[in-house]
Amino acid sequence: MPLADRSECILRPRFALCVLLGILFFQNHAESQQITASLGGGVKDPSGAAIPGAKVTVRNTATNYDITLETSSEGAFLAPALQPGGPYEVTVEAAGFKKVHQGGITLQVDQSARLELVMEIGAVAETIEVSGSATLLETVSSSGGQVVVNRSIINLPLNQRNPYMLVMLVPGVNGNIGFQYNNVNFSVNGGRPGSNEILLDGIPSSPPLVNSIQGFAVFPSVEAVLEFKVQSNNYSAEFGRSGGSVVNLIFRSV
Numbered sequence: 001m002p003l004a005d006r007s008e009c010i011l012r013p014r015f016a017l018c019v020l021l022g023i024l025f026f027q028n029h030a031e032s033q034q035i036t037a038s039l040g041g042g043v044k045d046p047s048g049a050a051i052p053g054a055k056v057t058v059r060n061t062a063t064n065y066d067i068t069l070e071t072s073s074e075g076a077f078l079a080p081a082l083q084p085g086g087p088y089e090v091t092v093e094a095a096g097f098k099k100v101h102q103g104g105i106t107l108q109v110d111q112s113a114r115l116e117l118v119m120e121i122g123a124v125a126e127t128i129e130v131s132g133s134a135t136l137l138e139t140v141s142s143s144g145g146q147v148v149v150n151r152s153i154i155n156l157p158l159n160q161r162n163p164y165m166l167v168m169l170v171p172g173v174n175g176n177i178g179f180q181y182n183n184v185n186f187s188v189n190g191g192r193p194g195s196n197e198i199l200l201d202g203i204p205s206s207p208p209l210v211n212s213i214q215g216f217a218v219f220p221s222v223e224a225v226l227e228f229k230v231q232s233n234n235y236s237a238e239f240g241r242s243g244g245s246v247v248n249l250i251f252r253s254v
Contacts, residue, residue, distance in 0.1 A: 035202040035250050037107035040078035041115035043071050043092055043100075050075025051119060054094035061087055061103070063253075084109045084226065084250060090117070098122040102130040108147045109229050109250050145231035145245075146170045150252075153225050163225050164216070167247060170230040184216045188232050188245035195243030201250055226252045
């Protein structure tokens with residue numbers, strides 16, 4: 001076999017391996033971005049003791065999607081990877097206790113919410129309805145930031161209908177928001193303008209320009225955006241490196 005042909009045979013598998021590794025790296029990087037929410041909590045009796053083995057059902061009333069869990073020996077449960085929005089409802093059942101039903105739970109992007117539920121002794125056929133908005137505690141993450149909800153995106157006036165302009169609602173943000181690839185430079189908490197990371201459903205959308213300033217590759221329409229979170233400080237390493245903030249935007253599912 002000629003030397004050139006043998007070289008081609010050697011290089012071809014290496015090229016295929018490099019392509020495969022590149023695909024896997026991009027996939028893992030994209031999937032690592034937290035664009036969902038989670039709801040966890042604890043189930044206790046009136047004395048404060050944990051109730052293990054309780055059946056917990058978390059249901060999205062807007063989509064009829066539900067997930068069934070069982071509390072651990074410490075009475076804890078966790079429903080991960082939930083679609084932001086809702087409203088969600090949580091139903092807890094355990095032998096010897098009245099059923100507990102909590103509704104009106106709204107989850108936001110990248111939120112790790114916690115719900116504490118107390119079950120009263122009684123028949124399973126009896127149900128305790130918890131009315132009012134649920135008090136959700138976020139004890140898992142120390143990340144600082146603010147969510148700009150869909151109601152603000154739809155109802156507030158926007159010059160050129162650019163959703164990114166609403167980052168100015170977040171404390172500590174200042175700068176200029178344009179509608180061109182290299183004309184979106186805003187600073188968060190004194191960070192350098194143009195060094196912010198933009199994620200659209202977990203996919204990086206702020207490639208660096210020639211002068212190292214981050215550009216905006218995609219300008220989503222107002223109607224397409226569900227909400228976004230401006231993570232201003234102490235965000236997790238899963239979001240990569242950023243000299244400023246991370247704008248974590250998610251699209252509407254329908």
